[in-house]
Amino acid sequence: MSFINYSSREINCKIVYYGPGLCGKTTNLQYVYAKTNPDAKGKMISLATETERTLFFDFLPLSLGEIRGFKTRFHLYTVPGQVFYDASRKLILKGVDGVVFVADSQIERMEANLESVENLRVNLAEQGYDLNRIPYVVQYNKRDLPNIASVDELRRLLNPKGVPEYQAVAPTGVGVFDTLKAVAKLVLTELKRGG
Amino acid sequence: MNSGLVMYEEEFRLIAGICDRLTRDANAKVVFLVDKNGQLIASSGQAQHLDTTSLASLTAGNVAAMGGLAKLIGEKEFPNQFHEGEKESLHMSIVGGRVVLVVIFDAKSSLGLVRLRVKKAGEELAKVFEVLARKQAAPGAASPFAEITDDDIDNLFSE
Numbered sequence: 001m002s003f004i005n006y007s008s009r010e011i012n013c014k015i016v017y018y019g020p021g022l023c024g025k026t027t028n029l030q031y032v033y034a035k036t037n038p039d040a041k042g043k044m045i046s047l048a049t050e051t052e053r054t055l056f057f058d059f060l061p062l063s064l065g066e067i068r069g070f071k072t073r074f075h076l077y078t079v080p081g082q083v084f085y086d087a088s089r090k091l092i093l094k095g096v097d098g099v100v101f102v103a104d105s106q107i108e109r110m111e112a113n114l115e116s117v118e119n120l121r122v123n124l125a126e127q128g129y130d131l132n133r134i135p136y137v138v139q140y141n142k143r144d145l146p147n148i149a150s151v152d153e154l155r156r157l158l159n160p161k162g163v164p165e166y167q168a169v170a171p172t173g174v175g176v177f178d179t180l181k182a183v184a185k186l187v188l189t190e191l192k193r194g195g
Numbered sequence: 196m197n198s199g200l201v202m203y204e205e206e207f208r209l210i211a212g213i214c215d216r217l218t219r220d221a222n223a224k225v226v227f228l229v230d231k232n233g234q235l236i237a238s239s240g241q242a243q244h245l246d247t248t249s250l251a252s253l254t255a256g257n258v259a260a261m262g263g264l265a266k267l268i269g270e271k272e273f274p275n276q277f278h279e280g281e282k283e284s285l286h287m288s289i290v291g292g293r294v295v296l297v298v299i300f301d302a303k304s305s306l307g308l309v310r311l312r313v314k315k316a317g318e319e320l321a322k323v324f325e326v327l328a329r330k331q332a333a334p335g336a337a338s339p340f341a342e343i344t345d346d347d348i349d350n351l352f353s354e
Contacts, residue, residue: 001200001232002198002200003202004199005201005202005236007202007204008207009342012234014234014236042246042248042249056260059252059253061252064352066351067343067351068342068343068347072351075234075252088260090263091263094231094259095199095230095231123348179354184351186273188340188343188348191340192340192343192348194341
């Protein structure tokens, strides 16, 4: 849920990276953090287990510049991908303005992708959002791995509505900023429409 | 779809005034006000040394998690929380069901005093947020971004 502050001339929006466990949500944020000018970012927070698995969320505040004198700030969050953290995932979706679904392109993770996208739909609906209407982009991650599904196959299974989609290799940054820009644009366009 | 929070100059001044007064009256180090979704609304006191953006996000995460726990045991929410540290302590209180008032204090204050002052400030803040909600719901309160163009959005991303 965006926060427009006329007093400080700021607009804040919340973007959530969703997807199955180990699909690369945290890696997306880490890459954005590493490649962003220090003036434009805040501290990245990761609430993770001892084995570096996301326990609650990662958080990265980002400034994108000004629109008509308003500073635009995006708060990027990831959810914990592991199935049993569902209660936490629901909490993080509260007040979301845009969603990135990070899919794991490996064939053996296809079922996990499908389960996660369905879980996203259900959890969004519980908060009163409709996945078909919210600013939403899909990222096919891990395109550098050998045992991956074709983009056509991934699209058929995970993106039947044809929302903006990007191929990515998150550790090296391929597709990471394209994905972020796409969802940020959709969020701002939605705000313009008065969403 | 969902209408976000909009803060206007006039209400912001009222809110900042209430937070400043609470900082003084409660002998607090810092007072800050956070939207339940993790957006920082206002801060007062010695906040310049703190990473208030992270504080706001973690406060919201904490309140959301405690809210989830409350529902599991059949409570609506836990409207007040207190975390005691060795030197500094933290008091969180949900105001008007929508925002969280956070007070950080040390041995110069006490939990009793903070609780007392937070209660009064919370009531005042709740009234301001009611006014804000009415303003936003009023007919003719168009999106402040209705006039931005696709070019404005594109320009943001052209480096």
